[in-house]
Amino acid sequence: MAKFEGVRWAKKQLKYLLDEKKFEMLEMDSKVYAISKSIHYGIFLAFEGIRFFCHKKNNNQLELTFLNLYKNLERFQRGIAFNLGTHQQKLVPTIEELYNIFLYYFKDPIHKEFLLDMAEIKAQGYLRPFTVDEELSIGVTFPNKPSIRVVACRYEQYLGEPFSGVVIPYFIRACSLNGTGNLKLGINYLMSLKAINEAKKILPEADSALFLDDRFHLKLEERYITEWDSSCCLFALKDGTIIKIPESNLILPSVTIQGIKSILKKKGIKIQERNISYGELIERVKNKEIIAICSVGTAGILNRCKKLILIDNQKKILAIYEPDENHELYKILGETKEYYWKIYQEKVECPPDIKVEKFIIA
Numbered sequence: 001m002a003k004f005e006g007v008r009w010a011k012k013q014l015k016y017l018l019d020e021k022k023f024e025m026l027e028m029d030s031k032v033y034a035i036s037k038s039i040h041y042g043i044f045l046a047f048e049g050i051r052f053f054c055h056k057k058n059n060n061q062l063e064l065t066f067l068n069l070y071k072n073l074e075r076f077q078r079g080i081a082f083n084l085g086t087h088q089q090k091l092v093p094t095i096e097e098l099y100n101i102f103l104y105y106f107k108d109p110i111h112k113e114f115l116l117d118m119a120e121i122k123a124q125g126y127l128r129p130f131t132v133d134e135e136l137s138i139g140v141t142f143p144n145k146p147s148i149r150v151v152a153c154r155y156e157q158y159l160g161e162p163f164s165g166v167v168i169p170y171f172i173r174a175c176s177l178n179g180t181g182n183l184k185l186g187i188n189y190l191m192s193l194k195a196i197n198e199a200k201k202i203l204p205e206a207d208s209a210l211f212l213d214d215r216f217h218l219k220l221e222e223r224y225i226t227e228w229d230s231s232c233c234l235f236a237l238k239d240g241t242i243i244k245i246p247e248s249n250l251i252l253p254s255v256t257i258q259g260i261k262s263i264l265k266k267k268g269i270k271i272q273e274r275n276i277s278y279g280e281l282i283e284r285v286k287n288k289e290i291i292a293i294c295s296v297g298t299a300g301i302l303n304r305c306k307k308l309i310l311i312d313n314q315k316k317i318l319a320i321y322e323p324d325e326n327h328e329l330y331k332i333l334g335e336t337k338e339y340y341w342k343i344y345q346e347k348v349e350c351p352p353d354i355k356v357e358k359f360i361i362a
Contacts, residue, residue: 003207004126004299006156010114014105014150017134018091023101025108028151033136037143044143045186046079047130048072049298051256053344056119062362064106064115064125065344069357071255073098079183080131085142093148102127105150106361114154115362122345123154126299158299162306165208165228166199169278170313172214173227176249181226184252192229202317203309208295210308212278213250220312221279226250231297232257235276236329238289242271256340257296262351263336269329282310285319291327302337304330 015024037043050072055063066072073095081092093101106115118125129150133143173191174181180188195209210233212223225245227233232254235243242264247253261271284290285308293305308321324330342348343356350356 003160004153004155004158005160007153008114008117008155010111010152012105012108012110014101014108014148015134016101016148016150018093018146018148023104025110032132032134035136035138036133037135037137037139037141038132040138041140042187043140044083044131044133044146046076046083047128047184047186048076048079049184050127050129051298051301051344052125052127053122054115054118054125055346056116057360061360062112062115062119064359064361065346066357066359067259067340067343068255068355069099070095070355071253071258075184075253075255076129079185080146080148082179082183082185083131083143084146088142088146091146098129101148102129102150103359103361105152106359109362111152112362114152118154123156124299124341125152125154127152155299158297160300161303163207163295163303164203164205164307165210165305166202166206166309167210167212167225167278167281167311168195168198169212169220169223169311171195171198171209171211173211173229174250175214179249181250182247182252189230195229202311202315203307206309208305211250219279221277221282223278224275225278225281227252228295231295231300234260234292234294234296234302234333235281235290236292236294236327236333237284238291238324238327240270240329242269242329243276244271244273245275246273254296256298256301259340259343259351259354260296260302260336262353263339264332266351267332267336269332278310282319285310285321288324290321291324292330292333293321293323294333301340302333304333 012025053065134147135145174188199206199209209229211226213226295303310319343350
């Protein structure tokens with residue numbers, strides 16, 4: 001489902017060695033070793049996606065704006081810790097260290113032109129830190145030269161509306177016992193692609209797949225909805241209620257969905273944070289009680305699904321969801337997406353539980 005359009009990358013990437021606390025600016029096309037534990041075994045592959053906006057102030061200073069950045073950093077920190085052995089936990093960067101890494105990257109003079117261009121066209125910015133083992137080595141061990149790489153881009157659109165999907169009940173994105181489902185790890189995303197591939201067999205124009213939980217011992221109808229292939233999920237009901245699925249070992253703690261929830265509350269929308277079973281979803285779809293099913297994530301913010309096909313383990317169609325685009329709540333969700341982006345641009349009032357963080361970098 002991850003489709004970036006109109007992408008332009010910054011000129012440089014940053015390498016930060018965790019053991020040496022050493023910075024190095026690299027060319028954007030700089031590679032890692034072909035013989036690497038990260039490449040061969042998927043070891044030490046954590047990443048993060050962070051939205052930002054660049055303002056040009058009246059004094060010509062450049063200012064970067066982030067929403068709830070500390071939550072992104074906490075999530076990235078957890079991913080790094082998961083990928084390191086017990087004896088390496090002292091290498092896990094502090095939140096303050098992560099702030100300094102990203103500011104070091106943006107403050108390099110080579111990026112001034114890129115950021116000025118962003119500010120001029122009011123583009124969306126996307127910061128992508130990731131981890132990799134820099135050692136020339138193979139063998140299934142924890143990384144001996146763990147590093148953080150940092151890149152950034154601007155883009156015009158991600159996913160967008162309309163999009164379609166299929167519930168794929170016979171695949172799972174992650175296993176709750178392994179503790180990987182609530183981390184942003186490279187190892188989670190192959191199954192996302194496999195599920196989308198399955199979805200296209202049912203609905204050729206499908207952009208996305210919706211997962212259930214990993215409790216295969218239960219009846220299909222008793223299993224819970226978890227996430228889309230690469231984003232979180234919101235349900236809007238005909239009675240005006242929004243259902244947000246609670247965080248768990250299978251749910252990535254979304255920074256964006258917390259912001260969306262804050263804006264919806266500000267608008268007076270009732271939000272229930274609870275699980276929704278597949279059986280409940282099937283019945284509500286059949287009874288036309290669902291106004292909108294949304295994908296929520298960093299790059300796309302919020303997008304509303306135009307069609308979702310619900311199937312069983314034998315790929316039999318159980319129900320087909322289509323939105324009620326005339327319902328007031330459907331329209332409010334679209335407005336909420338725009339409101340969220342306008343907070344970055346200082347065009348609207350920010351709800352008190354969204355932390356706006358600003359940094360002068362040039």
